[in-house]
Amino acid sequence: MTDYSPANVGTVTRYVVVESFKVTPTDVAIRAYEVAKGVMIKENCFGLGIMGKEEDVNRVIAEVRKMDPAYIFVKDRGFPPGDARRCRATLGGARPGFHGIEFEMTILPYISHALEELDTRDAATVPAPEASQTAPRLDVYTLKKLIDAQEP
Amino acid sequence: MAKIFIYPATSLILSDMVTRFGHTPLGSAIAIRERVQTAGLESAPLQITPEDPKKGLRWAAVEVPSGVRGRMSLYGPMVEECDAAIIINNADLAFGCMGCARTNELLKFLIRQKKMPKLELEYPKNEAEGTQFVAAIKRFLTDLGGKL
Numbered sequence: 001m002t003d004y005s006p007a008n009v010g011t012v013t014r015y016v017v018v019e020s021f022k023v024t025p026t027d028v029a030i031r032a033y034e035v036a037k038g039v040m041i042k043e044n045c046f047g048l049g050i051m052g053k054e055e056d057v058n059r060v061i062a063e064v065r066k067m068d069p070a071y072i073f074v075k076d077r078g079f080p081p082g083d084a085r086r087c088r089a090t091l092g093g094a095r096p097g098f099h100g101i102e103f104e105m106t107i108l109p110y111i112s113h114a115l116e117e118l119d120t121r122d123a124a125t126v127p128a129p130e131a132s133q134t135a136p137r138l139d140v141y142t143l144k145k146l147i148d149a150q151e152p
Numbered sequence: 153m154a155k156i157f158i159y160p161a162t163s164l165i166l167s168d169m170v171t172r173f174g175h176t177p178l179g180s181a182i183a184i185r186e187r188v189q190t191a192g193l194e195s196a197p198l199q200i201t202p203e204d205p206k207k208g209l210r211w212a213a214v215e216v217p218s219g220v221r222g223r224m225s226l227y228g229p230m231v232e233e234c235d236a237a238i239i240i241n242n243a244d245l246a247f248g249c250m251g252c253a254r255t256n257e258l259l260k261f262l263i264r265q266k267k268m269p270k271l272e273l274e275y276p277k278n279e280a281e282g283t284q285f286v287a288a289i290k291r292f293l294t295d296l297g298g299k300l
Contacts, residue, residue, distance in 0.1 A: 078184025110282025126287035
């Protein structure tokens, strides 16, 4: 084992995920560059990766969120943008972790709809979600479909 | 501002909701960032070194596989640090190898054992469920704001 000297110590990296009808990741990137001032911005297919000092990153995120508040989402990321240990440019295939975002992007329209609805409606008037009584099991027909879908 | 542990720990939706409603989410990225930014021995890709399974002994017994103990060294400190937790049950997103699956079980067990406010949900499947999902999280996080 060799010694490890970390780069970008003291910075934070956040993903901005854009799932909007009104703005594209490129629009958001242009706005982010306008207010960047010291943060690193990397545009990707679903939004942006922003790295810098926490207060600077928060400032840029607050600014880009204003473009479409209910349709722009943010999450933390451990690695800096383009890190060779994670970037698909060096690894090939989708970045580990992308599949999680891809799965949740199918749910984001419901979340965006809810956020807009709750702007005009009190959350206390919404009934609590029903708890599922049984754990869902993989049924044999779905399993067969998964097996048939496998490439040789 | 409370520290909220989120499960699945990589969830974009939970991380965003917690931040949006004024609290701090604790998830995988925080623990990984800490390792990636700390000098030590080169151990790509996640900088998990042989020391981590030893640290994991605090939450899992020695006969538990090192994969679970290594993962617990990431999540264990955050479970101890958090003020509240939000769990999404039956999340397809949390699917993984046996190490991940057992860690997830242990993680949920530890969260349920800890005396703190908890919210358990499932991913919404339509707009009506989406509204209930977001409203439940908003109520939970807003109520926390006054208590903590």
